[in-house]
Amino acid sequence: MRGSRSIWFVLYLAFLIVSFKVFQLCLFPDSKVVTWARSQYWQQILATSSRGIITDRNDVTLALSVPKWSLFVDPAFWEASQLPVLSRYLPKGVTDKLKRPLEGRFIWLVRKLSLSEGEKVLSLKLKGIYGIKEMERSYPFGRHMAHLLGFVDIDEKGLAGVEKQWDVFIYTPPEIKTLVRDAAGNLFEMASTLSGEEAVLPKSKVTLTIDWRLQYIVDNALQNGATENGAEWAAAVCMNPITGEVLAMSSYPPYDPENRSTFAGERLRNNVTGRVYEPGSVLKPIMMGIAMESGYVTSGSVFRCGGSIRIADHTIREVGGRAHGTEDIYKIIINSCNVGMAQIGMMMPVNFTYNALRSWGFGVPTGIELPGEEDGLLPLPSQWWGVVPANIALGQGIAVTPIQLAQAFSAIANGGVLVRPYLTKAVFDGNGEEVYYGQRREVARVLSPQTAKMMRTALRRAVVEGTGKRADVEAVKVAGKTGTAQVAHRGQYLKDVHVASFAGFWPYDNPNYVLVIVLGNPREKGYMAGAIAAPIFKSIVEEMISTGLELNN
The missing domain is CATH 3.40.710.10 (DD-peptidase/beta-lactamase superfamily)
Structure with missing residues (x-):
């Protein structure tokens, strides 16, 4: 009887020691652990998704979404000495952002570059410069359909024309992308989901009477x-x-x-x-x-x-x-x-x-x-x-x-x-269901x-x-x-x-x-x-x- 009490006392004492140690590590972690943990970083961002397509009466595509590179900077890893190199690939208005003091861990540098332009910048492997893929609206017929089709904003919301008229059906919520970096600053995309929905290509579509x-x-x-x-x-x-x-x-x-510099006055x-x-x-x-x-x-x-x-x-x-x-x-x-x-x-x-x-x-x-x-x-x-x-x-x-x-x-x-x-x-x-028929x-x-x-x-x-x-x-x-x-x-x-x-x-x-x-x-x-x-x-x-x-x- 006395032996069993001794065993329980030893177990209780061991539990107190372990609990104290865990408590101590949580409140007063080792400086090396703190440094390593602080080098880790994760961020959730919204990236634009594909909108539904718009076609003419013969099913010729008039508007669709295409992939683009969007670049951002993490000030914790960015080195100002890299700016002259980066300036050869991006406009002055973009690189000027990096001349000012940078705060936080995520700053958009430029949104929606072409895939070739984005690849050129990312191939430089500059510290603190990262890229994610987003979708951008493209209009194969350019100005020939502009007033009719309208346009979207940077986040792919319809602002004019057919794009605005049927936005409720062809707009797709942005993807939530979770980004993680290791201690060396390498970027990993851990997950990609739609805002509360399954990340699939939309089946939405608008067919016009236009030829x-x-x-x-x-x-x-x-x-x-x-x-x-x-x-x-x-x-x-x-x-x-x-x-x-x-x-x-x-x-x-x-x-x-596709060129916002032409969005002027009565145009x-x-x-x-x-x-x-x-x-x-x-x-x-x-x-x-x-x-x-x-x-x-x-x-x-x-x-x-x-x-x-x-x-x-x-x-x-x-x-x-x-x-x-x-x-x-x-x-x-x-x-x-x-x-x-x-x-x-x-x-x-x-x-x-x-x-x-x-x-x-x-x-x-x-x-x-x-x-x-x-x-x-x-x-x-x-x-x-x-x-x-x-x-x-x-x-x-x-x-x-x-x-x-x-x-x-x-x-x-x-x-x-x-x-x-x-x-x-x-x-x-x-879902591919017909919701309107002209x-x-x-x-x-x-x-x-x-x-x-x-x-x-x-x-x-x-x-x-x-x-x-x-x-x-x-x-x-x-x-x-x-x-x-x-x-x-x-x-x-x-x-x-x-x-x-x-x-x-x-x-x-x-x-x-x-x-x-x-x-x-x-x-x-x-x-x-x-x-x-x-x-x-x-x-x-x-x-x-x-x-x-x-x-x-």
Whole structure:
């Protein structure tokens, strides 16, 4: 009995000695152990992951994520004597960071270098310089898709265009990477996981209605035309008038989504959806359609144009003061007659005209799947006093976007139905499940088939006989209307600032395409739409036909 107590006493004493020793080592560790432990270092950082891809209607990739090297410095191992060597491989703005006192154990040096550039730096094996791989957005078509696709920030979050519109589905959370260094400063990546999710390539995808071939043609023609005419801004949009699918969308001036130094001023604005301007005479066929559909004007109506007309305290004049004489509804469109349209505008009650224009999609966004779409401007009927109804019939006092104009002309082209323009064919989430499907959506019937047919005939004649002659194409019968408008500023029209546009479709008797061209403040070759916007329209149609593309959609 006494022997067993002795054994338990010895065990208890040994336990106390061991516990004391452990306690002592924890509170007062050996200096060598402290030095070794302090040379160890681990850090958790977030590294960008792959976003879902964006493709055109033919499954051609328009945006994807590619691997890049990101470099960082650990001040504990960095030696300033290495700076001259590093300066030969990295920009001065990057290496200047290393001239200042460095604190902590992790400082980003440069994000997302190309693999070749990153490999060159890492091959130097400089002390304290390390690299990890991240993903960066790449746009194979560069500026040709910039305003349409948009761009992302340094952390791969969508900031504009399609990238922003569908960010919730194609964005992938960043990877959490755990980095460990040994006593010599060698870096080891111990783990790589997504933020609470499995690290796999995303199955998310956005398929657009865009045809990259047509986009390339439209974009080149618009960029060249805008440059040659010295335009401050320009826009072009091509859509299928039957379905509402947007086939091409271009904006000028351009920018490079992979070069942030080009992200300046108005370059980032998508002028197709985000630019509001007075349309001018291009609105006349729409106003004529409203008047005919409501019975205020018939196919037998005639009007007298003496070159000018006095309404309230304003005088509306023809370009050059030309008197057109007696005109029917076709001649008013062919000659782009201001006097005739002013008379029609004054015939209709203001509340009726206001509601009709709203039903045509003016003053309200189209709902196209892009952020930042403007509503346009349609004044309330209470503001339509004096000459205003006549001015609106001429396309003045109302402001539109190019996409609204394309939507309206599509109604004339397809037999009278306003269809919503749409850009997205399908969206798939990270699991590959379809979460959105784009399809034809009717907004309203705005014209009877008979009235729409008459307007198509009038617009065909406007190209053959009138102001749109320079848009005529030998291989296919196009129809359309020019528009040249002054720009208002603080209630006054600026003398030397104009917007020139051409809206048309083809073939005129059974249209498959609607195309709108707009040039803002052209200064090199005049400002009349028939001389500068119509030729751009023609060049696009001719190139589509010559490449066979016109037959394939």
